[in-house]
Amino acid sequence: MHGPVSSGWLLVALCAATGAYCLLRMRSRVVEQRRAAGGEALMGFGMAVMAVPAAVFTLPGWVWTALAVVFGGAGLHALWAAARTGAGHLHHLIGAGAMVYMAVAMAAPAGHGHGHGGSGTPLLTGTLLLYFVAYVLVTGVRLVPVATMPGVAEGAGWGDRPELARACRLSMGIAMVAMLLAV
Template identity: 45%
Template sequence: MHGAPVLGWLLAALTGAAGLYCLARVWRPATGAGCAGAAQRGAAGRESDAAEALMGLGMAAMALPLARHGGLPPTAWAAVFGGVGAWFAAGALRRSAARDRAHRLHHALGAGAMVYMALAMAVGGTAGPHGTGHSGMAGGPPLPLLTGLLLVYFGGYALWAGSGLLRSGGVAAASGGRTLLLAPGLARECRLVMGLGMFAMLLTG
């Protein structure tokens, strides 16, 4: 990322923690909503958690200073998230329920944004202005209008997730690890971190 390396480490820590949390929820009991907040159960909820886990861990790897995109070239990241985006876009077309469709389209859009950033990094190079970190959209975003639209979407998503967290009063006290893992407040915090992480990567890439 552009800017002080500490910003890259901070973003990597936040998105990585959110990704690990969603990964842990993949193995939760077949009740409750996924990290994306969709009121789904069983396999559909785990699909949501798996997508959020991949997104968070992918953002963390790409944000790490000195990590050279988590050990993968930008084109490999583009291929990974391109497959994820295609999966959710196809899923959105197969589902008739509006809530399911919106849920999968959000994941498809997030994966598409990751592909866009990865391809921009591939064009811009692999080293930042001081030889460390990733260059992101070196020299400016290749498609300023698309970057702006994505910033508006993910900025609005982060505001929506944050307002929902405030309305709920944050994470309620939990009596055990399983209860804490399924706490709605933590799922809302996960959505907030994901939205802020994507916004930050688009803005500072």
């Protein structure tokens, strides 16, 4: 990623910690929460890899291709799930598409823009930025009520806490905005 090294490493740490927490959420008793947590863990770790500061370590070119393929597959899975169960998976589809877009932009030959390689299309970058800024704002508002969440049993496991899942999604949304600004 292009930018100060310290903020790049903070972004790596945030994304990796979020991915690790999402792995813990995969122990939920609810099947749908486990599936969502798995996709979010993949997203968190993928974003951590993409956020490694270019000034410190330049990732090999094959990493960008591998990330594009992995998130292309995740996007196809989200598309299939959205077609099967409804709009709940559209955010994962957009997130996977954004990851493919950033991987392709970063794999472009050096000297054609920011980051590790080339820059993205301004219209697509702007559209994705608008979506993720709106997503962050809406998700942040949903975290504001601190009262006990209805339907959350006392002693619920870490994977069954909806407010922690929202905080996880919020942190990844914020990281996505930061990464899109660097494309």
